[in-house]
Ligand code: SF4
């Protein structure tokens with residue numbers, strides 16, 4: 001395995017330089033075992049494209065999204081203000097993140113509190129690298145394979161980004177097989193609005209099971225997504241699938257890494 | 263004596279307009295009960311465009327093609343056929359008969375168009391009725407959709423069937439108009455059914471249909487305020503004032519920003535001494551926009567039919583959130599009408615109308631917001647009520663309290679140490 005090249009913003013600063021982007025890792029990307037693999041996959045892509053990026057490391061803290069959506073605006077704003085203080089002290093201009101919740105909050109909710117940055121979801125940033133000819137994806141091990149895509153609410157409906165991830169699936173020459181409810185009509189995985197952290201209310205079914213059943217009806221055996229929380233929910237929802245029904249839940253970044261064998 | 267019909271007509275017209283205006287005033291008063299903050303209304307050009315596209319152009323209706331197409335027919339029919347009202351009102355007030363018929367050919371074109379639309383509307387409305395009552399499409403049924411809401415939906419359809427039929431019959435029995443043979447495209451086909459009738463009988467029939475038609479329209483006008491049909495007016499302001507930012511953006515609470523600034527020891531402008539209340543628990547905490555939303559809701563249930571919580575059998579229904587809000591605002595308004603000012607009734611929107619169980623089931627997925635054909639935002643009310651539960655009542659599910667404690671103490675929703683944030687690479 002190749003060593004990942006990771007530097008903190010502080011290290012950049014000590015050298016008197018600054019990176020092109022800040023990679024906002026997020027809580028899931030830092031601590032959740034499954035999401036950590038997504039973090040690493042994205043770093044591999046950044047390394048292979050020779051992008052100079054920094055992370056905040058222990059200076060990073062929760063954006064406050066789950067608190068805000070639970071209704072705790074106090075806690076959210078305290079998180080936001082101290083994060084903004086740090087971001088501004090490092091003079092951060094561009095942020096890339098693999099988490100649509102962090103993405104949404106940084107992009108849409110921080111400006112009102114004095115933090116305005118150019119914010120990208122990693123699938124958007126990878127597309128930008130392709131456009132600027134700084135990175136290339138051609139075919140690879142998924143050529144001709146069927147892949148389906150689950151739209152994360154906070155990337156799709158919340159921010160109208162439906163194309164960036166789909167374009168990357170096309171780039172690896174896979175065949176995109178859409179779920180019945182997709183794009184603006186996509187069904188939530190069940191984790192948003194702080195649901196990730198609590199039992200759901202009484203009902204007939206879990207939301208991720210409802211989505212998993214839809215996935216089962218799709219002929220693709222790989223489900224791509226772009227959110228660590230969706231990833232967890234769908235992995236859980238589909239884990240009972242057996243034999244030919246078995247599916248693999250992958251982040252777009254992981255697909256690219258595997259396709260290119262990075 | 264010959265002026266009696268004109269006088270009766272004018273009196274009817276004036277009193278129903280007066281009643282309508284009275285209801286509009288009440289509506290405005292009730293909307294302004296909302297004292298909660300809204301973001302400033304910026305970017306008017308964009309808003310006009312949204313209104314033109316979404317309300318006038320019905321752009322979101324067609325995301326469900328059958329219902330969308332039928333709705334467009336009824337909507338167009340409604341607007342076009344109502345042009346004829348100008349003539350009816352002039353005739354009624356001045357005792358003339360088909361005052362515009364002298365313009366000749368163009369008159370025929372217009373009336374012909376009205377008649378064709380009347381038939382199309384009839385067909386569409388009958389299909390609507392069938393969808394509700396025979397096919398029983400799921401989204402028209404849920405526990406909140408019984409009693410008045412169900413009756414209201416059907417009544418509107420009966421109204422339209424009656425009005426369209428009266429319009430066609432009134433034309434068909436108008437001998438003079440039939441003799442002109444100008445524009446009687448549909449009524450000309452009905453006319454033969456009245457063949458054996460004397461001119462006298464036809465005259466009385468025509469007068470009866472004419473009067474019933476206009477009285478029906480005036481009743482319908484005044485029915486609006488009590489009905490989900492109010493959306494034919496409110497859809498316009500509602501789409502104008504609807505959010506123009508990414509739907510992912512949840513509004514920033516300035517009152518909280520002030521408090522946090524004080525806590526963090528940053529210099530802040532002195533606060534006014536008014537009591538600050540966080541979030542929404544009852545009518546006056548809502549913003550005027552949220553109340554406008556509630557009055558605009560068509561109860562179509564598109565939002566609920568895509569709500570992941572509702573689909574999986576949870577109690578939450580975004581349509582119900584809007585309907586309960588309207589019900590509570592109405593009750594609040596009536597209380598004021600009765601007592602001069604609001605007298606405590608020991609009820610709250612949060613609790614008596616909308617339960618915690620509903621609120622905590624929301625995933626903030628924005629599906630309801632995206633789906634609403636007239637830019638209503640049920641999520642904003644849900645979130646404001648959660649804010650009240652957390653910041654005023656300190657009543658959150660235990661697991662959420664744990665999550666928030668973790669964020670507060672170690673900067674992540676899970677109990678991991680912030681110092682370990684770079685360990686993912688090990
Ligand atoms: S935002 Fe909440 S209420 Fe609206 S559809 Fe999603 S879960 Fe349902």
Ligand code: SF4
Nearest residue numbers: 559560562563565634
């Ligand atoms: S909120 Fe919108 S989508 Fe939901 S019932 Fe009302 S009008 Fe229909």
